[in-house]
Amino acid sequence: MPPPLPGTCISAGRALPCSTGCGRGSRRGRSSCASRTPIASAARRSRCKPSSTGCAGWGSPGTRARKWADRTRLTSRRSAWRPTRSTPRRSSPGAVPTGAIAPRSSSTSCASRRRARSDITTQHKELQDEVILRADGVPLYNFGAVVDDVEMGITLVARGDDHIVNTPRQILMYQALGYPVPTFAHLPMILGADKQRLSKRHGAVSVLQYRDDGYLPGALVNYLVRLGWSHGDQEIFSLQELIEKFDWEHVGDTAGVFNPEKLLWLNQQWIKATPVPELARHVAPLLAQRGVQVDSERLARVLPPIVERAKTLVDMAEQARTFFEKGVRFDEAAAKKNLTPDTRPLLVEARDLVARRIGEGPHALEQAFRELATQRGLGLGKLAQPVRVAVTGTTVSPPLFETLVLLGRDEALARIDAALARTGG
RNA sequence: GGCCCCAUCGUCUAGUGGCCUAGGACGGAGGCCUCUCACGCCUCAAACAUGGGUUCGAAUCCCGUUGGGGUCACCA
Numbered sequence: 001m002p003p004p005l006p007g008t009c010i011s012a013g014r015a016l017p018c019s020t021g022c023g024r025g026s027r028r029g030r031s032s033c034a035s036r037t038p039i040a041s042a043a044r045r046s047r048c049k050p051s052s053t054g055c056a057g058w059g060s061p062g063t064r065a066r067k068w069a070d071r072t073r074l075t076s077r078r079s080a081w082r083p084t085r086s087t088p089r090r091s092s093p094g095a096v097p098t099g100a101i102a103p104r105s106s107s108t109s110c111a112s113r114r115r116a117r118s119d120i121t122t123q124h125k126e127l128q129d130e131v132i133l134r135a136d137g138v139p140l141y142n143f144g145a146v147v148d149d150v151e152m153g154i155t156l157v158a159r160g161d162d163h164i165v166n167t168p169r170q171i172l173m174y175q176a177l178g179y180p181v182p183t184f185a186h187l188p189m190i191l192g193a194d195k196q197r198l199s200k201r202h203g204a205v206s207v208l209q210y211r212d213d214g215y216l217p218g219a220l221v222n223y224l225v226r227l228g229w230s231h232g233d234q235e236i237f238s239l240q241e242l243i244e245k246f247d248w249e250h251v252g253d254t255a256g257v258f259n260p261e262k263l264l265w266l267n268q269q270w271i272k273a274t275p276v277p278e279l280a281r282h283v284a285p286l287l288a289q290r291g292v293q294v295d296s297e298r299l300a301r302v303l304p305p306i307v308e309r310a311k312t313l314v315d316m317a318e319q320a321r322t323f324f325e326k327g328v329r330f331d332e333a334a335a336k337k338n339l340t341p342d343t344r345p346l347l348v349e350a351r352d353l354v355a356r357r358i359g360e361g362p363h364a365l366e367q368a369f370r371e372l373a374t375q376r377g378l379g380l381g382k383l384a385q386p387v388r389v390a391v392t393g394t395t396v397s398p399p400l401f402e403t404l405v406l407l408g409r410d411e412a413l414a415r416i417d418a419a420l421a422r423t424g425g
Numbered sequence: 426g427g428c429c430c431c432a433u434c435g436u437c438u439a440g441u442g443g444c445c446u447a448g449g450a451c452g453g454a455g456g457c458c459u460c461u462c463a464c465g466c467c468u469c470a471a472a473c474a475u476g477g478g479u480u481c482g483a484a485u486c487c488c489g490u491u492g493g494g495g496u497c498a499c500c501a
Contacts, residue, residue, distance in 0.1 A: 122428080131499050134499040138499080160495095161430065161431085164430065165495075188430095191494090197494075201500095201501090226437070230437085230439070232449085233450075235450050254432065255493090255495095256436085257436055259452085261436085262452080309462060310463090373460090381459090381460050381461075383460080385460070389461095395461060396461060396463085399460075
């Protein structure tokens with residue numbers, strides 16, 4: 001075994017200088033003294049990162065943990081270790097025995113999730129001495145986390161399954177420091193499509209990416225919560241419902257694979273259930289990003305027919321922009337098929353109809369188109385499709401007559417004229 | 426490898442001993458609706474890893490096996 005690096009550590013067993021073996025090989029024995037921490041309520045673990053904002057007044061976790069180490073005399077003695085050229089000059093404490101904080105012969109239990117009642121017991125002989133400060137005085141994660149949480153008065157620590165092994169170490173630190181041990185709960189992890197765990201170090205995407213991709217915040221939360229928790233057959237939850245209904249009793253045991261398709265579907269459901277003015281607030285910035293400035297009132301009128309055929313806010317922005325722009329870019333294939341000498345007479349008649357009847361609203365316009373189609377012995381589709389291409393440039397759009405009305409008389413006629421110019425007649 | 430966690434349709438899951446010839450949702454296939462595309466509606470395919478126990482009865486409880494995952498840092 002390589003000689004342990006100098007640093008400050010606490011012994012998981014009896015008091016032993018960690019520079020001489022980190023407590024390995026000392027007595028072991030049977031058991032008891034398991035502390036149990038039943039899971040009580042729902043809350044997500046939150047932690048301020050040193051670099052993050054919003055921690056004003058707390059100081060950095062690093063600084064605080066270091067102070068604590070001093071205050072609790074965890075760094076009080078010097079060992080035989082001496083700095084070498086390769087170690088930073090500031091590093092001074094060296095290895096220090098800290099006194100036994102838990103007999104090696106016992107075990108520590110923490111509650112996992114699982115019906116809120118299964119405990120995981122760790123034999124202390126499985127634990128290594130815990131280094132809490134690096135040789136240069138920088139506190140390490142498990143110690144920093146405990147100090148941080150004590151200072152913030154955290155009572156429930158809920159995190160991924162991958163933290164299970166950290167839990168007994170942290171419980172021991174709370175006990176050594178004389179602070180009440182919070183409730184610990186562990187949630188199943190989230191796996192990527194490759195079934196590998198999703199983490200900030202593998203495969204994860206910034207949540208902001210989902211915003212940019214047009215997902216409603218509530219939809220993302222809804223999806224993520226359902227991944228690992230369930231409430232009967234219900235799939236769609238408002239944030240309020242989530243708060244009211246979430247319970248540890250129904251948190252699952254198995255890691256879940258992140259399924260983008262289902263997120264997409266859920267986002268669509270959320271879009272359909274979100275009031276138009278609110279959707280407009282989300283879509284406006286996306287349109288602005290595309291160089292389209294809109295007024296919210298008009299946007300709110302344009303959105304309803306789009307809601308039904310959008311899975312994301314980005315879809316909505318893309319579909320909405322045509323209502324704010326002059327003219328249209330024709331999809332060549334669509335134009336080639338629908339704007340032909342054959343359809344020209346139809347388009348001319350349709351133009352006339354639009355010019356005369358558009359002020360009567362979509363229903364009257366549709367009625368007029370149906371009558372015209374019947375007179376020509378055609379189905380409505382034969383007449384509507386060329387007009388759709390003329391007015392939107394594509395074969396896919398919201399209902400034609402609503403589209404025409406939303407466009408307004410001038411713009412609709414201008415687009416039909418532009419299309420007519422392409423029919424080669 | 427040690428320790429720990431986990432195991433129902435492709436995926437998310439319901440299921441807490443009889444209500445299960447296993448239910449819902451996403452995705453897939455087919456159909457209806459229809460001015461296009463969607464939405465919506467209907468139908469279909471699709472799962473209890475495996476071997477033992479316990480029990481009148483097991484997807485559910487116990488043990489083993491197999492498989493997957495986590496963790497074994499002066500990273501977080």
